[in-house]
Amino acid sequence: MKKIKSEMADELRSEYKRSDFGEIVRGKYANRIKEESNVVLLEPDIAQAFPNDEAVNKALRYLLEIAEASSRLTRRSS
Template identity: 40%
Template sequence: MVDPDPGDMLPEYDFTQMKGVVRGKYASKTKNHPRLIRIADDLSDLFPDDEAVNAALRDYLKGHAVEAHSG
């Protein structure tokens, strides 16, 4: 048998028996926070900050019909 990855959850873990465990306890706190998106190194050299990326994307979208993505 292959040893499990140290970061894997083992089947014998039973969190239902732990006190104070609430599923999704902090989910609402991240609801309105911005999503972080990684930009490739070769592209990040061209954009000094998030405002430059947003401006370039908005400029690109002016010439392209794109349906909004929710999620």
């Protein structure tokens, strides 16, 4: 195997042309990944309160139950 000179290491090989690769767009798929992802970033103080994803899910389910119960209590019957 031939060693490549350090000054040539950053250059494309002669058989490759930049035009062969098309336009480069930074972040081309970023929005699609953001829409398809269900990752939620927690603030550091909130993350300290929950050791893992199970604890977060348990707390949120409990909060939903409380919200449903309180909305049932405040609805007026017609």
